[in-house]
Amino acid sequence: MKLLNCPLNGPRNISEFVWGGEVKTAPDPATATDAEWTGYLFLENNVAGEVSEWWLHAPTNYWFIARRNTVTDEILETMTVDTFFSRQTGA
Amino acid sequence: MSTPLSHLVRTPLRRLLEAEGAHWAELRDAAVADRVGQSGDAPALGIADLSPLPRLGFKGRGTIDAMKKRGVVVEAEPNRAFRQPDGGLVLCLAPGEVILLGPLDGDGSRLDAMLGDWKLEDEERTYPLLRRDSHAWFAVVGYKAPEMFSKICAVDLRRDKFPDLAIAQTSVAKMSAIIVRADSVRLPVYHVLADSAAALYFCSCLTDAAQEFGGRLVGLHVVKSAYADANGP
Known part of the structure; x- marks a missing residue:
């Protein structure tokens, strides 16, 4: 079972x-x-x-951001939404 | 004698518990299965339905401050529970979400007052959630509980890994569930909250997993006697 590290709940099975x-x-x-608008809603850059x-961690309904390598399917890091957007704005 | 049909609030497990020969006890506005089956002895592993007992949730960025203002013992520590002076338990699920479990004597007056006094105009940035409607409440009592959970839950709930008052919000028997360990003076107790609409399925998974350890459905009195002289978790 693959593990994903939820910023709120810690490492959990990917099925959650x-x-x-x-x-x-x-x-x-x-x-x-x-x-x-269609592109924003439905299309991915892939x-x-x-x-x-x-x-989303479904049992807690908790949304967060993960950095992932789509070639190796490796999760590089996970972070809260606040952390992600403060990095984006350089705050 | 009080029965679930005497009240509008009923446990989703009413028919199952009736089939198991439950003896009902009166709460303020509901009946709770106090004893289940013929044997009065507590088994090695007991699963009790506490769904008729009062509980309430609050959510929003101002939740923790609003709770403290009302005298609730709680800190902004996600996935940790706090014992209350009245015997209840408060679960901090996230920096802005709590669930308040009432005491085992079924006294819901404090929670009713919190719900009744809440007003949107107060702008406290918290709002109530009727967890008694949304979530069924089970208590799993006994030293074999962690072994039983290992069959249906991926989180390590062994007592040396999952301390007293720890919370796991995770998947149990493929359903989202909240598990909180709140030991009694005599026995380990794990309280479990799960979707009330699927309570019957969830209960069947718990009892199936408990069977090999001699586990079975029990009544509220087993949980109460585990907490012995204390009034609740």
Whole structure:
């Protein structure tokens, strides 16, 4: 069984988690075209390499971010949403 | 004699417990299975349905402060439980979420008051969750409990790995469940909360797993007597 390290609950079986898709920037819903909005909702970049993804620990309904290598399927690190976005903004 | 049908609040396991020959005891607004089956002796491993007992949840960023303001003993330490002076137990599930389990004597007046006094206009950034409706509540009593759980749960609940008042929010028998260890003076006790809509399935998984250790369904009095002179967890 693969393990994923939940920032709230610690290491748990991967079967307790749900993949939530790549972290993407939402387009402005007021100005986005239908194609842009569809792309945001349904299309993934499918990068072969390191990606940041949303993951959900289902028993606690807890969302967090995981860095994953899609080629090796290795989980590089997991972090809270606050940590991820403060890194993004350099805060 | 009080029966579940005397009340609007009923355990989701009513029919199962009736078939097992439960003797019911009166709570304020519900009946709880006090004894199950003919034998009055506590087995090596007992599974009790505490679903009729009062419980309440709160969620939101201001939850811990709001609870402290109401005199609840709790800290912002996720996955840790806190014993209350009235015999209840408070589970800190996340920095902004708690579940309050009432005392075993079924006195829900404190929780009722907390629910009744809550107002959105107070802007405390917390809101109540009716956990008595959403979650069934089991108590698993006995030294064999960790071995039993190892058959249906991946988290190591052995007593030297999973300390008293620790909480695991995890998958048990393929269902999401909250397990909290709150030992009594005499025996290890694990309280388990799981979706009430699937309580019958969940209970069948617990009793099936407990069978090889001589485990079976028991009544509230087994849990109460494990806590002996104390009133609750």
